[in-house]
Amino acid sequence: MDAEKEGKRRSFECSSCQFSSPYDYFGKRPGFLKSIVLLEEAYVMKDPFTPENRHLTLGGHCSECNKPVCVGKDCSIFYTRRFCIDCVMENLEEFPKEVQQELNKKDKG
Template sequence: MSDNKESSHFVCSLCDFSAPYDYFGNKPPFAKAIILMEKAFVIKDPFSPESKHLTIGGFCSVCDKPVCVGQNCSVFYTKRFCMTCTKDNIKEFPAEIQQELKKRPTTSTKD
């Protein structure tokens, strides 16, 4: 598993998006009414005066690599999946999700 969980800086394994995060888990202490459906990297929303949050990434449920929530890097369907594992297992997703994924633009990611 990645060392990312112990640091305070998130780095996407696909696109190299990098950002400090305020919390990793599913119950951000600064957004008490929120329980996330996954353990995720979360920041306090800098554009909101209230206690709101932004999810910036999580770990792929298949390969366990850290991935951002960008549409070219991951998809959340009951669990987080990186786009590499999604493409490798596309037939395992419902037809509606397969169609939606086919509409996404494809961009190159880092090697």
């Protein structure tokens, strides 16, 4: 785990695609979003382009291996919990058919 460096804005970095972005909040209840509770502990950024209560979910941690992964389809899926693609592939038979098909499509694509 990286120690937070002083004077540097916190930033989220996907361990899969190297996407990185500063974030405003990590957790389930961003203080700047009233009455919104997220489904997972996620990295959240205030959306600078839309007014009030809009946000962007950047990513979260894989519930299996705990790697930080972005919400991009190539990096993770959310199926009751968040899983990185590596963990999905390792446990593919435990996911429903629609998830398997989605991932198989990608391999051929």
